[in-house]
Amino acid sequence: MSKIKMKTPLVEMDGDEMTRVLWGWIKEILIEPFVDLKTEYYDLGLVSRDKTDDKITADSAKATLKYGVAVKCATITPNKQRVEEYNLKSMWKSPNGTIRAMLDGTVFRAPILVDGITPYIPTWKKPIVIARHAYGDIYKAVDGLAGRGQVTLSYTDRKGEKKELLVHDMDSDGVVLAMHNTDKSIRSFAKSCFNYALDCKLPLWFSTKDTISKVYDGNFKAIFNEIYETEYKEKFEKAGIEYMYTLIDDVVARIVRSEGGILWACKNYDGDVMSDMVATAYGSLAMMTSVLVSPDGVYEYEAAHGTVTRHYYKYIKGEETSTNPVATIFAWSGALKKRGELDGIKELVDFADKLECATIKTIESGKMTGDLVSLFKKEGVKPVKLNSRDFLCAIAENLN
Numbered sequence: 001m002s003k004i005k006m007k008t009p010l011v012e013m014d015g016d017e018m019t020r021v022l023w024g025w026i027k028e029i030l031i032e033p034f035v036d037l038k039t040e041y042y043d044l045g046l047v048s049r050d051k052t053d054d055k056i057t058a059d060s061a062k063a064t065l066k067y068g069v070a071v072k073c074a075t076i077t078p079n080k081q082r083v084e085e086y087n088l089k090s091m092w093k094s095p096n097g098t099i100r101a102m103l104d105g106t107v108f109r110a111p112i113l114v115d116g117i118t119p120y121i122p123t124w125k126k127p128i129v130i131a132r133h134a135y136g137d138i139y140k141a142v143d144g145l146a147g148r149g150q151v152t153l154s155y156t157d158r159k160g161e162k163k164e165l166l167v168h169d170m171d172s173d174g175v176v177l178a179m180h181n182t183d184k185s186i187r188s189f190a191k192s193c194f195n196y197a198l199d200c201k202l203p204l205w206f207s208t209k210d211t212i213s214k215v216y217d218g219n220f221k222a223i224f225n226e227i228y229e230t231e232y233k234e235k236f237e238k239a240g241i242e243y244m245y246t247l248i249d250d251v252v253a254r255i256v257r258s259e260g261g262i263l264w265a266c267k268n269y270d271g272d273v274m275s276d277m278v279a280t281a282y283g284s285l286a287m288m289t290s291v292l293v294s295p296d297g298v299y300e301y302e303a304a305h306g307t308v309t310r311h312y313y314k315y316i317k318g319e320e321t322s323t324n325p326v327a328t329i330f331a332w333s334g335a336l337k338k339r340g341e342l343d344g345i346k347e348l349v350d351f352a353d354k355l356e357c358a359t360i361k362t363i364e365s366g367k368m369t370g371d372l373v374s375l376f377k378k379e380g381v382k383p384v385k386l387n388s389r390d391f392l393c394a395i396a397e398n399l400n
């Protein structure tokens with residue numbers, strides 16, 4: 001059998017710990033036997049980031065802007081303990097934060113539905129897709145300690161005119177934080193969400209806390225509203241879908257009561273937190289796709305979960321692990337599919353579809369990783385727990 005040829009390379013961003021191990025196996029077992037894989041490789045593992053003073057992260061984002069499609073493995077965001085563990089030169093910033101700041105855009109996260117795994121919330125029949133604004137707010141904030149005294153926020157415009165706001169007159173030690181966002185980024189976030197909703201014919205719900213954050217969140221609300229009224233209202237009406245703005249606490253309550261089939265647009269932090277909750281309620285964090293779509297039409301596919309540290313330490317002790325590779329497989333299939341679409345390679349698009357289908361069918365036939373076994377209930381099928389590598393081999397068998 002001849003392998004599928006690619007034209008443009010994918011930007012490949014390797015990562016850390018258990019997901020780095022899965023990364024190698026997915027390529028070896030599920031991709032390289034079928035595709036003449038062309039990638040431009042960037043090692044975003046913590047050792048390599050430290051060695052390059054984190055330049056490799058920015059380089060990989062630049063390459064993504066150049067080629068258009070990237071696939072990223074989960075990476076460690078170092079904290080104090082990691083600085084000691086890896087003897088780091090510095091507590092490097094979150095690679096996802098760096099990449100998202102450079103590409104701007106919105107992260108769309110959707111659950112991967114499998115027959116036999118029912119959501120914890122029984123009314124959820126259709127996917128809930130979360131659109132997470134990927135720029136700014138606390139992810140691009142400055143924060144620090146403050147003692148007793150006046151904390152102010154000052155702004156100097158280009159003409160040198162100054163404005164100052166009193167944050168708080170501190171009468172004891174405490175903490176402060178200042179964050180920002182830009183109209184430009186909020187506009188592209190809004191457009192990405194309206195376009196995605198139209199593409200997938202999903203109603204769009206957008207939520208912030210503008211009753212409390214009147215200017216900051218109020219600005220998000222106003223921009224969404226203006227763009228909807230001027231550019232999308234007619235299209236939405238024609239498609240028979242609604243756009244609704246409401247408060248974040250209201251939408252949380254509505255989501256729980258809904259039957260799914262909604263695109264939920266969230267500010268950066270809300271999206272970070274809520275996507276983990278939604279993913280878990282649909283079964284597992286490892287059963288969710290995640291893609292960053294930039295306003296210039298650049299795509300970065302990733303898994304939504306972390307590097308699964310606990311499993312990795314078992315793995316390096318030689319113990320068997322049953323870590324779920326599905327989200328990482330779908331990051332690869334998503335990236336290959338998009339590359340195939342952009343380069344007009346139908347075989348590559350078909351291959352990506354078949355890879356996703358084989359993965360789902362393998363689980364539906366009863367073969368799965370440990371995290372799914374207790375969730376799986378299907379008449380006549382007894383779930384069997386496989387280790388990660390055997391699970392990948394079972395998918396390959398289906399694919400063949």
Ligand code: NAP
Nearest residue numbers: 074075076077286303304305306307308309310323324371
């Ligand atoms: P995590 O790696 O997502 O794992 C947390 C727990 O969730 C695991 O211990 C495991 O539970 C379960 N889990 C997550 N993914 C799984 C999978 N694929 N298969 C089976 N079980 C899975 O989160 P963390 O332990 O908080 O973070 C570890 C590292 O990942 C940190 O250094 C963090 O900075 C990084 N991180 C990276 C990203 C990213 O790059 N996208 C995102 C989040 C975190 P059990 O132990 O109960 O089996």
Ligand code: MG
Nearest residue numbers: 271272273276
């Ligand atoms: Mg999160």
